[in-house]
Amino acid sequence: MKEYRWASLGCGVIANELAMAMQKQGRTLYAVGNRTHEKAVEFANKYGITKVYDDIHEMFYDDEVDIIYISTPHNTHITYLLEALKNGKHVLCEKSITLNADELNLAVELAKQHNVVLAEAMTIYHMPLYKKLYDIVSSNSLGPLRFIQMNFGSYKEYDMTNRFFNRNLAGGSLLDIGVYALSFVRWFMSEKPDQIVSQVRFAPTGVDEQAGILLMNPKQEMATVSLSLHAKQPKRGMVAFDKGFIEIYEYPRAKKAVITYTEDNHQEIIEIGKTRDALSYEIIDMEKTISKESDEMHLDYTIDVMDIMTTIRNDWNMKYPEEE
Structure with a gap:
């Protein structure tokens, strides 16, 4: 398979994880760009990256770049996505990929026009555990799906200037942690x-601090989602079927699940993959999809989740400045 050249747009926590994941594969990011140039230079020196852009927009026009990983704040994604896609770059973008469904639809159409891969960096779709569980569920050994119960809560100090509560940075529980649960x-x-x-x-800034969501599809499979940015909860997912239920803790990058079979209450432990390799799995799946070896990025699920989040925020009449 061709070795693709990656550029990182952003130098935060996720960008550091990306650079380290590349190093574990014996590779190095080709380039980096950041709104603060000094941080990009610092980042490049740390990871042995040879190319640093004086202006981040140069990244989109660099013929040497194959894939751009965007890890800037949510509300900046669409601008960078459109510029990258129209210049023929494959893009892996941090969640939440856009603010709303209209933005995502624009990006999807542009990716189709330029025959490039657009994807959201959603760890759940790439962890080996979820691929294994998908095979188990698809075998129908657990019977029909009935109910899913999701929790995700963290305790963030009431600092209304940080990104979690900042309306100007597209803060709020839904786009930050709800995207995982959904x-x-x-x-x-x-x-x-x-x-x-x-x-x-709502938090004092007007973003969603806490939410409870109830979902049902045409097959009457149901789910509840509980989110909070100011009350700690376990990151727990429970999926109930006719013949058993699956429990997963720390589910965004999970490596372990417990299946309890309801007939006799015996348990099966599924343990596969490594939490620390989450970004490596994303890199591998992205490159497989680009090379047409297999489609591993699940853009269809990303579109569905964005539709759900947009519907929910419309019901709340909650808009970000870019949407007004």
Whole structure:
């Protein structure tokens, strides 16, 4: 398989993980760009990256770049996505890939026009554990899916200037942590939910601090999602079928699941993959998809999840400045 040249747009936590994942594969990022040039230079020196852009927009026109990984704040994604795609770059973009469904639809159409791969960096779709569980569920050994229960809560100090609560940085629980829970739901549901109800508690800045969501699809598979940015909860996913249920903790980068079979309560432990290799799995799946070896990026699920989040925020009448 061709060795693709990656450029990182951003120098934050995820960009550092990306650079380290490349190093573990015996590779180095080709280039880096950042709004603060000094940080890009620092990042490049740290990881032995030879190319640093004085202006981040140069990245989109560099013929040597094959794939751009975008890890900037949510509300900047669409601008960078459109510029990258129209210049024929494959793009892997941090979640949430865009602010809303209209933005994502624009990017999807542009990717089709230029015959490039567009994907969201959603760890759930790439962890070996979820691929294994997908095979188990697809075998029908657990019977039909009935119910999914999701929790994701973290305790963030009430600092309304940080990105979690900052409306100008597209803060709020739904785009930051809800996207994980909903991606988990979509992974196991056989169809996209078409019935959605929710409740929300707003932070003083007007973003969603806490939310409860109830979903059901045409096959009457149901899910509940509980989110909070100011109350710690376990990152727990539970998927219930006729013949058993699956429990997964720390589910965004999970390596272990426990299946309990309801007939006799015996348990099966599935343990596969490594949490610390989450970015490596994304890199591998992205390159497989670009090379047409297999389609591993699940853009269809990303579109469904964005549709759900957009519907929910419309119900809340919650808009970011870019949407007004």
